[in-house]
Every structure is written in structure tokens, then in C-alpha cells.
Amino acid sequence: xSKMLQRYKDSERMNHWFIAITFFLATLSGLTLFHPSMYFxxxxxxxGPWTRILHPFIGVAMFLGFLLMFFRLVKDNIIxxxxxxxxxxxxxxxxGNVHNLPPVAKYNYGQKMxxxxxxxxxxxxxxxxxxxxxxxxxxxxxxPIMRIAVLIHSISAVVxxxxxxxxxxxxxxxxxxxxxxxxxxxxxxxxxxxxxxxYKKVSGK
Amino acid sequence: MxxxxxxxxxxxxxxxxPSPSVRERPKVAKLIDESICIGxxxxxxxxxxxxDLRDEVGENIGVxxxxxxxxxxxxxxxxxxxxxxxxxxxxxxxxxDGCMHCEDPGCLKACPSPGAIVKYSNGIVDFISDNCIGCGxxxxxxxxxxxxxxxxxxxxxxxxxxxxxxxVGLEPACVKTCPTGAISYGLKEDLxxxxxxxxxxxxxxxxxxxxxxxxxxxxxxxxxxxxKHGDRPELEGLPANPQIDPSVSVWKGVAKPLAxxxxxxxxxxxxxxxxxxxxxxxPTGDADDTGATPPxxxxxxxxxxxxxx
Numbered sequence: 001x002s003k004m005l006q007r008y009k010d011s012e013r014m015n016h017w018f019i020a021i022t023f024f025l026a027t028l029s030g031l032t033l034f035h036p037s038m039y040f041x042x043x044x045x046x047x048g049p050w051t052r053i054l055h056p057f058i059g060v061a062m063f064l065g066f067l068l069m070f071f072r073l074v075k076d077n078i079i080x081x082x083x084x085x086x087x088x089x090x091x092x093x094x095x096g097n098v099h100n101l102p103p104v105a106k107y108n109y110g111q112k113m114x115x116x117x118x119x120x121x122x123x124x125x126x127x128x129x130x131x132x133x134x135x136x137x138x139x140x141x142x143x144p145i146m147r148i149a150v151l152i153h154s155i156s157a158v159v160x161x162x163x164x165x166x167x168x169x170x171x172x173x174x175x176x177x178x179x180x181x182x183x184x185x186x187x188x189x190x191x192x193x194x195x196x197x198x199y200k201k202v203s204g205k
Numbered sequence: 206m207x208x209x210x211x212x213x214x215x216x217x218x219x220x221x222x223p224s225p226s227v228r229e230r231p232k233v234a235k236l237i238d239e240s241i242c243i244g245x246x247x248x249x250x251x252x253x254x255x256x257d258l259r260d261e262v263g264e265n266i267g268v269x270x271x272x273x274x275x276x277x278x279x280x281x282x283x284x285x286x287x288x289x290x291x292x293x294x295x296x297x298x299x300x301x302d303g304c305m306h307c308e309d310p311g312c313l314k315a316c317p318s319p320g321a322i323v324k325y326s327n328g329i330v331d332f333i334s335d336n337c338i339g340c341g342x343x344x345x346x347x348x349x350x351x352x353x354x355x356x357x358x359x360x361x362x363x364x365x366x367x368x369x370x371x372x373v374g375l376e377p378a379c380v381k382t383c384p385t386g387a388i389s390y391g392l393k394e395d396l397x398x399x400x401x402x403x404x405x406x407x408x409x410x411x412x413x414x415x416x417x418x419x420x421x422x423x424x425x426x427x428x429x430x431x432x433k434h435g436d437r438p439e440l441e442g443l444p445a446n447p448q449i450d451p452s453v454s455v456w457k458g459v460a461k462p463l464a465x466x467x468x469x470x471x472x473x474x475x476x477x478x479x480x481x482x483x484x485x486x487x488p489t490g491d492a493d494d495t496g497a498t499p500p501x502x503x504x505x506x507x508x509x510x511x512x513x514x
Binding site: 032033034035036037038039047048049051052094095096098132134135138143144146147148150151154158161162165166169172173174175176187189190193 | 219220221317318319336338339340341342344345350354356359450452453456461462464465467468471472475478479482483484485486487488
């Protein structure tokens, strides 16, 4: 067994899983209202009215959790010149050839995109969501404004859900990734392969 | 409203299969002739009476409008407009506001709760309040700003066109009580014909733009008006070309099922990607304690890995 490297602190992992749980709750309750075929999900929340009542609170909890995560991770997610290079290799990467990619620091371009898509969609979700949050905030907004808010809210939700699907699949696809979030550590080999610049930094080699 | 066994539901909110519709009834309508209306509010009282509603006593705002607007307890309200359609010619227009019972109801289209809004074959759009979840989407779907949500129970309410009375062969309460005959009820085609006659008479009297308000944008309505200034319905707070907002009709109609299919495709696509390409694993010797097997091209990857360093 090779040496393990610390990738996430306990607090970061707890933060991540808090967001993950609230994401699933918000998504399941949100999909309830998204399309009739998903309405059965309201049973998980105690029926239609309870789903309507709970959804915004879950959403706000998720947003606050993400806000914390945002400030923790933003400095490692600034898009750089190397990211553009990495993006060009996307085609070969997706075929499973991950060993010819330009060297990556803590996050590669794909991970950074996930970070920014989540940031933007969540920001849009929370702002527009408040605008038609009944009964408290909706009365302060006009009907035409709320119509646009509902539209942006559901588009952002779709963007977020797609992003999370990619996020989860990437973690399943690239072996050794999951334990970064379950245990906080990754193997040296994983770090060298996927994040060589980060590996150099943390191992001092 | 309650949920009667009508067997003639032609549209039901958030429902993708047909509802019981074996029974078909002829299309009905209510016609409000504003040229005969005297603004007595007997219809408001009859509505309260029949539906057993009692709104809170509000504030007088200096004009006849009372209550000022539709509320969860006031499903119809007389609205008074002092307008000058022509320079120097003041007119007092009185309109009985309430649900228009659209042939293509935006509230029903927007509603996410199965069966909270139904449309019967006779054209009446009814809220089945038991199924209402209080989200307020009907408010955004409605082109006429009609549904009101109760602060007490978080359910949406509006005129039912007295669907309970109509189902047993009675006319709506407001029609029954109107002392001048300004509100009439009957088969829609009969009332359209009657309205044509009325607009003709109004034109003879000098209202050259008198017209029937039965807007095409929502497929026609089952509450119609004879307007003295039919060319400018906005004079009395009616939209000139009402239609369901595209954010509701397009998004709800086409985009959402597509988005859902896209999500399913992303999950299924990921699965097949994994099965085709296989997992990305760490090079031999350095495998972590998950016991992952080394990939066949391990030597290659190791050398590449060296380069990357």
C-alpha cells in the first residue's frame, strides 16, 4: 500500500456532504414540482404542501453550505492558461487516456467548470427562488417578474443537476477519487497521475 | 370547490393521461353586458351568499370599489373606471371582474399539482382546493391576474362559475340575482350570437367600437363581455391580447420533458461510457488499498506519468 496524502480536511468533507445531502433533498423536492412524472417524489416529503413548504428551506441550507465551500475552494479554482491547454485534450481524456494531459494543480479544468457552474446556478437558484417563495417574499414581486424568476429557477436547476451528474460520474469513473471525500486522503499514485502539480506541492518532491 | 364525480373532465393539471371524460356536456358561458350594468354589486353579494364566503370589512379608498380587488373570499368584484375615451367625454365604465374561464387555461397549464385544477367539458375551469399545494404557479399562469391565495390555508381560490349550481341545471348565483339582466348565462354559441346583436344595438346608439370580448389568445373564454369600447379593453383593466406567458406555455409544454429526458440520458450515457471506456485507474504498484486491478497499459501510463512530472 502506497503512502496516503491528505486532500481534504474533516471540516471540508463534512461541508461537502452537507451540501450533497441538501442537494439531493432539494432536487427530489424540486423535481416534484418540475414535471408531473416526478410528482410521486412528493411522497418522500409528506405530500404536495409539505414539499412546497420544505423545498425553499432545504435550498437555502444548501446555498449556505455551498457559500462556505466556495470560500474554501475558490482560490484553487481560478481558470489559468494551463486550463485552456487541458481543455484541448478533453477529447482524448474522455476516451480514458488520462496520462497525456497537461499537468494539473489541485483541480483540472473540468473540476473548475463544475465548481463555477455550481456557483452560478446556485446563486441564480437562491435569488430567483426567494422571489417566488410563498407566502413570505412572493408578495413583494410582480407577476411578470415572478414568471421570469420561475423560468430562470428551473433552467438553473437543470444546469445544476447536469453538473452534479457529471461531478458524481467523474468521481466514480476515476478510481481512487471517492476516498478523497469519504476518508480525506488519496494515494500518491492518484495524485501523481491526476494532479502532478498539486502532488509536488504537498509532498515537497 | 369540492371534487364531484363529473365524468367530464377534459383537462386536469399536472396529468399526462386522459381523465374521466365519458360524459360530454355542451359548452356554456356567462356574458356580462357592461352597457346594462348599474354597478349595484348584487352579484358580489349573491356570490358571497351562495359560496358562503364573508370577506373582511376593508377600507374605503374614496371610490365605489369595495373590496378594492379580488381576494380569496371575494371571487367577483365590481371595478369602476373613470375614463375619457375621447377628449372631454368622461365615461364611467363598470366591469364585473372575476375568472374568465379560458378555453386554454394558463392556471391549469402552470399548476404542478395533479388534479388541483380541472376543466370540465362545458368549459368551466375549477380549482379542486383539496389538491392545491399553495405554490402560486396558477397566479403566474393566469393572463388576467385572477387566482388569489389565502393567507390562512395557502390554497388558491377563484370564481367556480358556480360549477355546483351549473351541474344541477341552475344558472350561476350572480346571473340569478342580477336585477338588470346585465349578466346572462347559457350555451356559449347562443350567447355569442346574442352579444353580436347587443354590439349592433350599441353601435346604433353611437358606441361605434362596441364589441364582444372573447379573446382568441386563450382560445376564447367562457366568461365574455360586451364592451362599449371593445377596441380598447385596457380602458377597464382587461388585456387587449391576453395569452399564456411563453415562460409558462413553452417551458412547461416542451422544454421540461426535454430537460428531464436530457437528465436521464446523462445518467444512462455515463453508465455506458463506464462500460465502454472502463474506469481510470492508478498505475501498477501504486494502487491504493481499494484493491483496484492495474490497467493493461500500466507500463505506458507509468512512463507518461514520468514525463508529466
